[in-house]
Amino acid sequence: MPVFPIVRMRRLRRNETIRRMVRETTLTVSDFIYGLFVVPGKGVRQEVSSLPGVFRMSVDLLVEECEEVYQLGVPAVLLFGIPESKDEMGSGAYASDGIIQRAVRAIKDRVPDLAVITDVCLCEYTSHGHCGLVKMTDRGFEVDNDATLELLARTAVSQAEAGADIVAPSDMMDGRVRAIRQALDQSGFSHIPIMSYAAKMASAFYGPFREAAESAPQFGDRTSYQMDFSNRRQAMREIALDIEEGADIVMVKPALAYLDLIAEARRRFDVPIAAYNVSGEYAMVKAAAKLGWLDEDRIVWEILTAIKRAGADLIITYFAKDVARKLSAPS
Ligand code: PBG
Numbered sequence: 001m002p003v004f005p006i007v008r009m010r011r012l013r014r015n016e017t018i019r020r021m022v023r024e025t026t027l028t029v030s031d032f033i034y035g036l037f038v039v040p041g042k043g044v045r046q047e048v049s050s051l052p053g054v055f056r057m058s059v060d061l062l063v064e065e066c067e068e069v070y071q072l073g074v075p076a077v078l079l080f081g082i083p084e085s086k087d088e089m090g091s092g093a094y095a096s097d098g099i100i101q102r103a104v105r106a107i108k109d110r111v112p113d114l115a116v117i118t119d120v121c122l123c124e125y126t127s128h129g130h131c132g133l134v135k136m137t138d139r140g141f142e143v144d145n146d147a148t149l150e151l152l153a154r155t156a157v158s159q160a161e162a163g164a165d166i167v168a169p170s171d172m173m174d175g176r177v178r179a180i181r182q183a184l185d186q187s188g189f190s191h192i193p194i195m196s197y198a199a200k201m202a203s204a205f206y207g208p209f210r211e212a213a214e215s216a217p218q219f220g221d222r223t224s225y226q227m228d229f230s231n232r233r234q235a236m237r238e239i240a241l242d243i244e245e246g247a248d249i250v251m252v253k254p255a256l257a258y259l260d261l262i263a264e265a266r267r268r269f270d271v272p273i274a275a276y277n278v279s280g281e282y283a284m285v286k287a288a289a290k291l292g293w294l295d296e297d298r299i300v301w302e303i304l305t306a307i308k309r310a311g312a313d314l315i316i317t318y319f320a321k322d323v324a325r326k327l328s329a330p331s
Pocket of ligand 1: 124205208279
């Protein structure tokens with residue numbers, strides 16, 4: 001027997017029942033938002049090669065998928081659209097019969113209680129793949145902030161008209177939350193919340209998403225509008241500004257490499273915080289699991305718990321259905 005006093009931390013780890021009693025962070029199905037990709041056509045269901053288990057679906061099949069998501073108890077989906085055609089103005093984003101607008105109407109018709117969140121951005125709809133209007137200059141190109149605001153506002157309003165429950169601007173133009181809030185209010189949608197991608201980094205973790213959404217920039221990159229991932233103070237400033245401009249929910253994106261930002265945002269701000277467990281985070285787990293290098297179920301649980309423990313109230317993840325199944329299974 002050691003003679004020095006030992007603090008017995010292990011007493012509360014002796015068995016699963018006791019561990020369960022003192023567990024500080026638990027996941028519930030209401031924490032999750034499921035990301036979905038909608039494509040033109042009928043009967044289309046294509047797996048994204050870099051996102052195994054994630055499918056791009058046409059509206060008819062997407063509606064069935066949404067029924068399943070709702071049955072599993074997941075409260076919300078986040079929709080991304082791939083239009084029939086792209087142009088310089090990204091007009092498919094705000095067309096009243098655009099792919100997202102059609103998808104939202106169909107989902108709300110069949111699964112009215114599922115919350116439908118729409119991504120507000122131009123990158124899936126522009127021929128150049130940038131999130132705003134592009135202006136050529138003598139030194140290359142520039143993404144025109146102010147000219148983009150009106151198109152983003154139109155996009156949000158057209159999505160609300162189609163029945164979207166929440167709009168989620170992901171473009172990172174300055175002033176877009178205020179522009180969208182104002183346009184929604186003026187169009188009779190003062191009741192529609194904005195979930196802003198407030199601290200969104202210029203990140204290599206979006207690679208697989210860009211394959212799924214066909215939204216990779218055709219030239220240049222997004223570093224002149226998305227955040228430099230080195231910056232913590234600036235991330236807090238972005239979040240504070242979005243809240244001031246009228247954001248109801250603010251997001252940190254990506255999630256796993258940015259838990260410090262989620263934690264700091266949780267301490268500083270009183271609005272709900274969402275974290276986006278992005279495509280690259282999903283792909284890394286899937287790839288390692290396929291090689292037999294990681295236990296997928298356990299790693300997913302650990303990652304999502306960590307994101308919640310850091311302070312996220314909501315987690316957008318392509319794992320949402322898997323976790324929902326696990327949560328409803330008898331333990
Ligand atoms: C932009 C948008 C992106 C993602 C969500 N919205 C990609 C980008 O900024 O290039 C990425 C999501 C993911 O990686 O899962 N509309």
